Amino acid sequence: MDRPMDISAPGAPHPDDDGFPVAATASLQEGRSTTLKHGDTFALFDHAGDLGGGPEGLYHDDTRHLSHLSLWLNGARPLLLSAAVQDDNAALTCDLTNPDLPAGGGLEAVPNDLLHLRRSRFLWKGACHERLSLRNFDDRPHRLRLELRFAADFADLFEARGARRERRGTLHAPLQERDHVTLSYTGLDAQRRQTVLRFDPAPTRLEAQRAIYELTLPPRTRQAVFIEIGCNREPAPCTARQAFGLALREARRAQRRDATLRAGLDSSNDIFNETMRRAAADLSMLVTETPEGPYPYAGIPWYSTAFGRDALIAAWHTLWYSPALACGVLRFLAAHQATEEDPATDAEPGKILHETRQGEMALLGEVPFRRYYGSADATPLFVMLAGAYLDRTGDLATLRVLRPNIEAALGWIDRHGDTDGDGFVEYSRKRPDGLLNQGWKDSHDAIFHADGRLAEGPIALVELQAYVYGAWRAAARIFRRLGDPLAAEALDRRADALRLAFDARFWDEELGTYILALDGRKQPCRVRSSNAGHALFAGIALPERAARVAHTLLEPDSFSGWGIRTIAAGQSRYNPMSYHNGSVWPHDNALVAEGLARYGFRRQAAKVFSALFDAATYVELRRLPELFCGFPRRRGQGPTLYPVACAPQAWAATAPFALLGACLGLGFDAEEHCIRFDQPVLPRFLERLTLRSLRLGEGHLDIAFHRAGEEVGMQVLHRSGGLQAVLRSG
Known part of the structure; x- marks a missing residue:
C-alpha cells in the first residue's frame, strides 16, 4: 500500500521512503471516528x-x-x-x-x-x-x-x-x-x-x-x-x-440478496458470534459492485479503493464462505491487467494491478496511483487464487475465460519477474517516487540485513518465491482440468525445481527458519520474520523443514501472545510500534496459520486463532484492525493499538474466516461433489460450532461440530443436492 508513516520515525518521511505516507500527527484511536x-x-x-x-x-x-x-x-x-x-x-x-x-x-x-x-x-x-x-x-x-x-x-x-x-x-x-x-x-x-x-x-x-x-x-x-x-x-x-x-x-x-450467497455460522461462544458477525458486516460494507462483480476495497479511511494484493488475499480467506467474491476479484483484476510496459506506473505485460485511484492528484500524476502496478506478489497470487477458486467451485467456464490472463501472468513471471535469470523473482521500482518495496511489507525499511542495513534491490522476497511456486502448482491444476496435460506437467516440473533451489538459498539452519530475502547482490537478509510462514502457506517448504519453521514462529520472540510479529523481537530493526518491523497483522497471521495447518500443525494454527480472537474481544465493535503493536501480552490488558491503523480493513476482517477454515481442515472436491474436514480442531474458546448453507455446486450442507477433550465430532444436520461431507480424524 501507499503506506502510513512509521510512528517510530522522528518526523518527516525518510529520504528513501515512497513519499506518500499518512502523516502520524493524530491517532485514529483518539475519539475514534464512526465509519x-x-x-x-x-x-x-x-x-x-x-x-x-x-x-x-x-x-x-x-x-x-x-x-x-x-x-x-x-x-x-x-x-x-x-x-x-x-x-x-x-x-x-x-x-x-x-x-x-x-x-x-x-x-x-x-x-x-x-x-x-x-x-x-x-x-x-x-x-x-x-x-x-x-x-x-x-x-x-x-x-x-x-x-x-x-x-x-x-x-x-x-x-x-x-x-x-x-x-x-x-x-x-x-x-x-x-x-x-x-x-x-x-x-x-x-x-x-x-x-x-x-x-x-x-x-x-x-x-x-x-x-x-x-x-x-x-x-x-x-x-x-x-x-x-x-x-x-x-x-x-x-x-x-x-x-x-x-x-x-x-x-x-x-x-x-447478498446474504443468500454466503455461508452462515454460529457457536457456543456468544462473543465469537459477535466477532464473526462484525467481520461479515465489515466485509459486506467494504465490497463494492463493479462491472466485473463484487470487489472488496482495502480499508477505511485511506485505502477505500481497489488494491490487487489485498483483494486477492481477502478473497482467498473467504473462499469457503463466499466464493462469488473470488470470482469478482479475478474478473476485475483480469480486466485491469497490464498489457504494455510503462515505467511511469511500474506496468509490464501480464502484471496484476497494485492500486487504482480516482482523485484529482492521481489524475494529474501528482501521485502515481491512478493505475499503479508496483507490487511483485499480486501477479502470482492472482494465479494462486484462480486455482483455488477452481478447486472450490469447479467453475471451468470462468477459468476458460480467464485462461489468457493466467497465461499472461505466468509470462510476466518468466519475462519480467526474474530479471537476472537466476530462477528467483525479484522487484525494483521503475520510477523514483514509486514504492521502494513491493511485497506486502512495503515500508522503505521493511527489508533489511541482520545488522540493520537496508537491502538494496533487486530484492527476492521469501514469500514471493513461495507464491510463484504456488502459482505454478495452481496453473498446472487449471491446465490439467482444461485438457492441457503437457502444459500442466511442465509447470509441475518447474515448481519441483524451484522448491529445491529455494531450499538451498533461503533455508538458514542457524536461524531455524527461512531468511527474509536475497538482496541485489544475492546476499541473504538473515532476519527472523513472519514472511517465512508464507513458505508454509504456499507449500514450497520441504516437509522436513516445516516443524522447525512452526517452532520458530511460535517462540516468544515471534509470538507476542496476541499473534505472530512481523519481525521477531531482538532483530536489529525490531520495534513493536513499527508498521512492518515488529507489529502484528491479522491477515499475515491467518496466512501463516493456513500454512501451519497445511503441514499438519492444526493445533498450532488454533493457538494463533485463539490469540487473535482474544485480541478482538478487547477492540471496539470486536473489529480486528489492520494491525496492532507487537508488545508482549500482559495479564488483564488488551493489545496496544496502532495509531493510524485502518478499521475496517478487508484482509483483517476476513482473517477469522481463514483461521476457522484452517482449524477445520476445510476442503472442497468439486469433481467428487464432496466437502472434506481433515483432522479438524476447535480452538479452546469453542465447544460447539455450526456451519449453515455451506455450498458446493447445486448442493448445500448444514454441519455441527462439537469438541470432547481433544477430539472433534461432526454431525450433518441437513444436506441437499447429493452433497457429501467426509471427516478424516487423527
Whole structure:
C-alpha cells in the first residue's frame, strides 16, 4: 500500500521512503471516528454524527465532498447520549439531548434533557441520507432554532491524509435554492466536483453554509427533518424524505440478496458470534459492485479503493464462505491487467494491478496511483487464487475465460519477474517516487540485513518465491482440468525445481527458519520474520523443514501472545510500534496459520486463532484492525493499538474466516461433489460450532461440530443436492 508513516520515525518521511505516507500527527484511536461506506463513497463521523476534525468527512471517488457538518440547537451544541453503528454496518444512529439553553435572541430558556434528537443516516449510491428527529418531552411547547452548518473543501484524499500541494483548483461560490445548496470545485484536472445538500422540509432560512429552522414544538410531539447530501450526482426527482425511504428499501433488499450467497455460522461462544458477525458486516460494507462483480476495497479511511494484493488475499480467506467474491476479484483484476510496459506506473505485460485511484492528484500524476502496478506478489497470487477458486467451485467456464490472463501472468513471471535469470523473482521500482518495496511489507525499511542495513534491490522476497511456486502448482491444476496435460506437467516440473533451489538459498539452519530475502547482490537478509510462514502457506517448504519453521514462529520472540510479529523481537530493526518491523497483522497471521495447518500443525494454527480472537474481544465493535503493536501480552490488558491503523480493513476482517477454515481442515472436491474436514480442531474458546448453507455446486450442507477433550465430532444436520461431507480424524 501507499503506506502510513512509521510512528517510530522522528518526523518527516525518510529520504528513501515512497513519499506518500499518512502523516502520524493524530491517532485514529483518539475519539475514534464512526465509519460508513457504500460503493465509492465513505464517511468518517464523530460520535455525535458531526464532521470537522482531522480526517473526518464525506468522501467520494477519493475527494472529500463535505469537510464540515455540525448541529446546533438554540446556538449550543447538543449533548451526546450514545451512538451506535448497526450490527450490519448499514446505518449510524446518534442520540443527543439539549444542554441548559439560556434565554436570548427571542428564545426562552430550556432546561437540560427535555429535548431528544436522533440522527439516523446511511450511505447509498453516492449520497448520504439522514433523518433528524427532534422530540419534546416537556409538558409545554418550546420555540427552537435548529441549525445545520456545513462546508466542503474538496480536498484530495492524499491531502486529507497529510500531503501538501503547491496549487489547488477553484472553489466556486455556493448556489442556493429554496430547499438545496450546491457546493462545487473545479480541480486542476478541469473536472468539476459538486456536493448538493437538500432539505425537507425547506429550512426557514437557507444560506451558503448553514440551514436554519425556526420551529415551535408542542409538548410530547416530534418533528423530523430529512437531509440528502449527494456527491457528483443530480438530485432525484423527489423530496429528500422520499429519497431516504427509497434508498433505505433498496439497501435492505441488496443486503438480503447478498446474504443468500454466503455461508452462515454460529457457536457456543456468544462473543465469537459477535466477532464473526462484525467481520461479515465489515466485509459486506467494504465490497463494492463493479462491472466485473463484487470487489472488496482495502480499508477505511485511506485505502477505500481497489488494491490487487489485498483483494486477492481477502478473497482467498473467504473462499469457503463466499466464493462469488473470488470470482469478482479475478474478473476485475483480469480486466485491469497490464498489457504494455510503462515505467511511469511500474506496468509490464501480464502484471496484476497494485492500486487504482480516482482523485484529482492521481489524475494529474501528482501521485502515481491512478493505475499503479508496483507490487511483485499480486501477479502470482492472482494465479494462486484462480486455482483455488477452481478447486472450490469447479467453475471451468470462468477459468476458460480467464485462461489468457493466467497465461499472461505466468509470462510476466518468466519475462519480467526474474530479471537476472537466476530462477528467483525479484522487484525494483521503475520510477523514483514509486514504492521502494513491493511485497506486502512495503515500508522503505521493511527489508533489511541482520545488522540493520537496508537491502538494496533487486530484492527476492521469501514469500514471493513461495507464491510463484504456488502459482505454478495452481496453473498446472487449471491446465490439467482444461485438457492441457503437457502444459500442466511442465509447470509441475518447474515448481519441483524451484522448491529445491529455494531450499538451498533461503533455508538458514542457524536461524531455524527461512531468511527474509536475497538482496541485489544475492546476499541473504538473515532476519527472523513472519514472511517465512508464507513458505508454509504456499507449500514450497520441504516437509522436513516445516516443524522447525512452526517452532520458530511460535517462540516468544515471534509470538507476542496476541499473534505472530512481523519481525521477531531482538532483530536489529525490531520495534513493536513499527508498521512492518515488529507489529502484528491479522491477515499475515491467518496466512501463516493456513500454512501451519497445511503441514499438519492444526493445533498450532488454533493457538494463533485463539490469540487473535482474544485480541478482538478487547477492540471496539470486536473489529480486528489492520494491525496492532507487537508488545508482549500482559495479564488483564488488551493489545496496544496502532495509531493510524485502518478499521475496517478487508484482509483483517476476513482473517477469522481463514483461521476457522484452517482449524477445520476445510476442503472442497468439486469433481467428487464432496466437502472434506481433515483432522479438524476447535480452538479452546469453542465447544460447539455450526456451519449453515455451506455450498458446493447445486448442493448445500448444514454441519455441527462439537469438541470432547481433544477430539472433534461432526454431525450433518441437513444436506441437499447429493452433497457429501467426509471427516478424516487423527
